[in-house]
Amino acid sequence: MAKISALQGISKRKSPGHHTPRKRSHKRDHAWVDVSDDDLEVKSTKKPSSKSSIKFDLSSRKKPRLSTTSGPSGFFSNDSLQQQRKQLPIYAGKDAVVDLVRENDVTVLIGETGSGKTTQVPQYLLEAELAGSGMIAITQPRKVAATSLASRVAFEQSTSVGSLVGYSVRFDEASSSSTRIKYVTDGMLVRELLGDPLLSRYNIIIIDEAHERTLRTDLLIANLKTILQARNGSASVNRTGDKGKGKHKMPGNYNPLKVVIMSATLEAEKFSKFFGGVKVAYIKGRQHPVIIYQTTSSQPDYVDAALRTFFQIHTDQPPGDVLIFLPGQEDIESLEKSIKMYANQVPKDSLSILICPMYAALPPSMQTRIFLAAPVGTRKCILATNIAETSITIPGVKYVIDTGKCKEKRYIAKQNGTGFDTLLTRDITQSSAVQRAGRAGREGKGFCFRLYTEDTFNALPLTAEPEICRCTLASSLLQLRCLSQNLEEVDFMDKPDEESIYFAIKTLVLLGALDTHKTLTPLGRKMAAFPLEPPLARALLAASDLGCTAEVLTIVSVLSTSAKLFVDSHDVRDAAVEARRKFRHLSGDHLTVLNVVRAYEDVSRSEGKAGRKDWCRKMFLNERCLAEAMSIRTQLRDVCERHQVDWKVGLREHEGSDGDQGLILRAIAQGLVQNAAFLQPDGSYKQAMGHTMIKIHPSSSLVDKKVPAIVYDELVYTTHVYARGVSAVPKNFITETQILRQRTG
Template sequence: MGKKRKNNDASESSRSMDGNTVQLEGISTVGNVADNDTNMLVVIPKKKAKIKTKVVEKKVKKLSKKERKRLTDIIQRKENKERRANLLEALSKNQASEEEMKRFTSITEVYTQNYKSDLAVGDTYEMKINSIKRTKRKKKPMTVKEDKEEDPESEDTDQMSTDEEVEAIMEEQASAQTKDDVTVEASSIHSLNQSLHAQIEPAKNPDSKPADLQPVKNADSKPSVYMHLNRIPEMQAARLKLPILAEEQVVMETINDNPIVIICGETGSGKTTQVPQFLYEAGYAHQSGIICVTEPRRVAAISMSKRVAAEMNLTDREISYQIRFEGNTTPETKIKFVTDGVLLKEAQQDPLLTKYSVIIIDEAHERSVYTDILIGLLSIVLRQRAKRGRPLKLIIMSATLRIEDFTSSVLFRYSKPPPIIKVEARQFPVTVHFNKKTIEDYVSEAYKKVCKIHRTLPEGGILVFVTGQQEVHTLVRKLRKMFPYIPGQANLEPTKKESRRERQRKEKLLQEEKKESLLEDVKKIDLNSFSVLPQDDEVAENDDNIDVNSDEENTKLKEEEDEEEDLKAMMKEETPDSSIPLYLLPLYSLLSSDKQAQVFEPAPEGCRMCIIATNVAETSLTIPNIRYVVDTGKTKTKFYDKVTGVSTFRVTWVSQASANQRAGRAGRMGPGHCYRLYSSAVFSDFELFTPPEITRRPVEDLVLQMKSMRIDKVANFPFPTPPVNEQIKAAESLLMSLGALHPVGNQSIRFNDLKKVKSPVITDLGMVMATFPVAPRYAKMLMLAKTYKVLPYAVALVAALSVDELFIDSIQPSDAEGDKEKWQSKVAKLSIFRSNLIGNAFLLGDMMVLLKAVGACESEGCAVSFCERLGIRFKAMREIRKLRIQLTNAVNTAFPEEDLVVDPNLPPPNEEQNLALRKIVLGGLADHVARRNPAPPPGADKTECNRLKGSFQCMQLEDLVYIHPESVMFKNKDVEFVVYQSMIETSRLYMRGLCCIEAHWFPELAPSYCVLSKPLEEPPPRYDQKTGKVFCHRSGSFGRCNWEFAPTEMEFPDSVESYRWFAKFLLDGDVFPALARFKSFLLLNASTMVKSWAKLQPKTDTVLKALISKEAKTRDRLIGMWKTEPRFFQAEYLEWIPESLHGEVITLWPPLVSKS
């Protein structure tokens, strides 16, 4: 039978007629008949009746997205409630007893103060909580049951939030009346168990959701590690005196919880030596990697590694250092001290620095260029290492409070700035004394101040700050003459004190005896010959405070007393005194390492130590036993002209931060004094901080390194203090002129438009240049040396150019024997010797002097005595040897076929090699070209004649420049064009490191600076059999000054004309001699290719299109095409010869070898 269905219409009609049951279409339909009625009338038709019924399709109402979402939420909520009920039932099986539950305290009670008067003993409490779904909500406080009967429904209504109200409305619309919240009584064990989970779980993690009921494993937790060290008791006792030892727990907890930490503490707080030890003991060097500490100076890296190794009682195999050309790292190294440049070079090979677990940037306040680059680079590395699951810790340590540059959100893209730990230094009080007057001759003033301190003040070391090597030696020599120290002389302390008392007694007698004579000398002084103008602002201010109504005699008397005191002091200073010897030591960066280390050793018995130093002693080293500091307030700074690119050294005032650093040197071991040789008014005008080095020097080496690391947009790099846009543009322009960078699209740009190029990209040549550890200019010289086959000489020359001050200056060292005349005689002999080093290679100039000096020292084994005899700094020669080895290895890595070795007996270059060396020097220093100015016209002014005499005009400056007197080319008046290594500014602008060049080399070696004409018709282009290329002559000008040069032969420029001329030589048989015998049979003369009417001949157009399509304009390119397409250019050539010769040409093709 068919499907049964209830027919309500039929039932109603049967009931209205007779109440009987009717069956239609074989479907039995039961009407409204009593169950006990068994005599139903059944009517069965004989034939199936066909009744036409209209089928009405019931339209299904489509749900809107909002309605569908509402119904889905209702279903989902019901399912959640079912799961919640099942969960509660499961939890009730593991319920606690009622007695145990009463011992728990609700979270609401913990934060609510209840008074005894409010609670009655024995009362029964109930707690009202939200459902598990809203466990993050604030819980209802406990209430007394007897005081108030709670209505569950009203309570639920009060506790509902906006989301709950929406849910309730949706449930009412769905006719599903349910309750969202659950009210539990304290007496119900089932509800109390639920209450326990509802309140304890959110307290552990307030941000958790109902679904987060599973235990979550803490990924940050790791077992603690402690590496035990067997320290020497004396070392441990010395460590405990350092201020940072008290902050070890704070430091390590901060480091463990943060990827970046900044530690700020004055020099002497122990941060450099102790923080690496903290990290080692905490296990940071156990398995995860090496602890790396960067120092801005090499002497600091070496001394700190030795000190830390001694404190930890470990060998140099575990605590090592790595500086340029030198290091003692091993596979067992755990802590490595490096210079910032070394680490930056490692980052070029390993961008993520994977072998390090912690990197410490020490002395970050000095803001060296490499330190700034490292901090910006590490801010990127930190995020990359964190993504890879190998987090890196970065610790920045600074000695000053200028830390805003290191906490910039642009630099470290974290939600909050890095934490800062300030460590109080072990600093004793330092009394600062300002001069009343600021004397211009600060060296003489420093000499007077040291003499006064040594004669009158108690024992304690003296540290004097001056600007450079010359001032150091001058001051040391004068003080040694005044207070001579003779080794072996007995100067015991009691005798010393007794002699001082005796000396003071004698001085008093001397003062009484000569008082009248001194006053007479004062009267003889003509005060009218002295200026009454104040020497600084402070004196002017003090003049305003003088009482103009005071007695004129008192004023004159005061002046006479001052003059008397000055004369007394002068008399004392000019009298040598060997009874109080002074142990004097120089200290500057170019000093040898063994002499630098002497400042850490104690002074001989009976002597006071006095150190004359440059700013190298400002922050990098902690010199012991210093009690007095004499600060001249001066420093020698290298300034860089961002427009011209010229660097000059100038003596300027230090910053206030540097002056405070210098003063702090007197308070390391005890209370001290700082004598500033300038007034307080001058000090207030100092800059607060020294500008970062990156803003004061050229940055082409940094730009090239960053480009090689695929950092194309250097301006967007996160520098702590970014260089100005002019610096970056100048660096990119120079690199483009060297061929290391090229514009996007590789289009040719004139040198005047180089700075307009935006974000040039690195070339293959630039990638190789970046591997050499020298400046980009010198790297280009090495690349050219490979072409000219003079790599051994170029490596030695580049190594010598990269090291400053190879030869000893004309400055007399403080330990030099003999008087001034003997020293000058020695300098003159050395000058003659250097001139003789040139030999026949005079045009190579100062470059040949460097090359010969390196070769001579290497042949003698680089002996100290030999270097001193030739006036060569042994320390510089040792660095040249190390750099030469390093460059040789780099060249062999870049060009394995060269197989270059360091030859200690390298013979002098021959004439052809000298010529090649001059060319490569021009290729690397093309922007350092200068041209001699013509002689002044007859009758010119004498002053103008003196100004133009020996002057040159360079590309970068409008001012006249001159050859330095120490150059071997100083007296040469015949050279027209020279190239210089550097330029210094004193009374004039002087060029140093000169080499003669030829003007016709410009188009070949410095094309970026040339403006060339079109190929000249006379002489006509020619084909060069050696290179297989077409050459032509072109004239032009060079540089900003438009120095014109004679027509020069060079490769034909890339143009349509170059293909025409190559086709001409190809048809004539000059390119392939096998085609020369067909020249007389050509249907058209080959010269037709280069005629102005060549387009009228279809044959010329066919040949031209074929060559251009394959860029075939050289012999090598054509041969390469025939290797893949042997019949290339055959059809085009056949059009130029008679048909009778076609078969012979086809047999011959390709015409590489003549078959006649």
């Protein structure tokens, strides 16, 4: 690759700390650069770096081996549509796949990207009448995949979604009595398991993207093993028609079940072994070639390396958009500034550069930009997190720059039964690297520039650690106890740590969902009915005893959304803080949330949809979060009704007395018993049920406040152990609850 002389000397940056969050100041890092618009030369007060261009090892070119995404897209007339189906790589193996499934209870199917397995296999099995009169379920880790695949397959079957082919995801379902193929999220099928432990509606269950090893997929796989024994194992298996609903049947009277595990190759053997050495079928994929370059030396400062690589591509390579994978928002903002700073120094005849940042917290209006084609004479440069690895596909990408880093949330369980989340930058896995490279070959031949050496790549772990080994397990444990199973005894592909299990048990005992003999209580069964984390479910049920269900329902709905309520970006910080002040409640973040939603509802009523949107923007609130919270609240109200919880009971309108609002906090505190801390004489806080010293997160309305006791939504370890989502509560709320639980629990 040719050097870019104008960029000499820009590589000086601090080496990033690998497992400690680093601070990066744009001002300091670039203080020595003085660039005016007409400058082509960077003026530097430092010596130019000896390696201004990154050397890539051209001998290490190779094709990505595998990757997985959803199937084909595009629309065709019916004739050519059927023709196109026959041209998919999997079509050649159709009979073999059908025979394998017919002859075996469990089949492992390995299909590379573009093989068509996800859309075709369910249709083959239906056409071969292997499902009898039952349904075929195909699980997906993500909602958007489940719904879009259902549309595609319905189209191929010349029907509309919801008839022969349907889907079922949270908040959205399209199916009917005639539905035979159903795409579902893995979490949805776990929910179904609670009401139908043998999943008797389905005669074929296909677990797709099994290699992702989500917690819910692992739960399903473990349960499928026992379901197979129950439905296929006994001699009294009834293989004739299924006339009634499964739950009315006696054990041993179920239709046999077929299971298909679909995965990327890396774990084929493991899946096969888990089910007792079942047969594995391989299907080749079809994708455009991607040439992969790896660096000859390691690049400790990956943001700077990405900057220089981008300009190497930009000045040397033909048109085509560039996708750069970075770990987080902070790096994206930093790289965006750097690229802008140097963009006007490239030769005048170059393409102009359109920078598109892409991460989950980005406002939706900014996110849509990346899907628009770059204007003529422009090269799009997309700076993305992992969101672009599997969740979204960006058209026009020809070049991928892979920093080899991502952020990972990991739960650290402590021996004393406490713990907290960490969110740290770490190396990606080999399969993730392959997936990222594959993003360059969606539309034609592509190129991937890895900012790490071949040796580094070879030393990367093959696959990510399964989620079950790094997440809190309280929710799964509760679900398993509803199925009369024990977390310790379930035959998982990978067993979770003892400490995580102990912590989950301790959580559920403290919440009163289990008694001290680890037996499920009636309260626990009720909690499991709600699509909420156990502490939030407990807070909600506590509220129904205290007469403030309506308020806590609202708070809990917001807390269980995925998006952040408050928009927070560098440029608008002061204005955002000012706007937020209007909602601020003295007791802290939980009642502040309630104030926000009440204001949002008032605006919705008085000014409608458009006014509401405008208002959210002015108040620096994330409307997506509020809209999602409203959906969740509706769903929770339905669950309340089914379980005789009166969700309308609330405090008197505009009462505002501290005594009444204290009830809300009391309910919240009952859910967050485990997340409490007391003020120490030196002004810091210490966990009520552990030894960790914690600080209130600066984003909290209670930051710098000294109150005797707090409860918080979560602890996150970044530069300190921070409590986020904090409310001040009377100390006795916590001690009383603890004593009560010890006595009854």
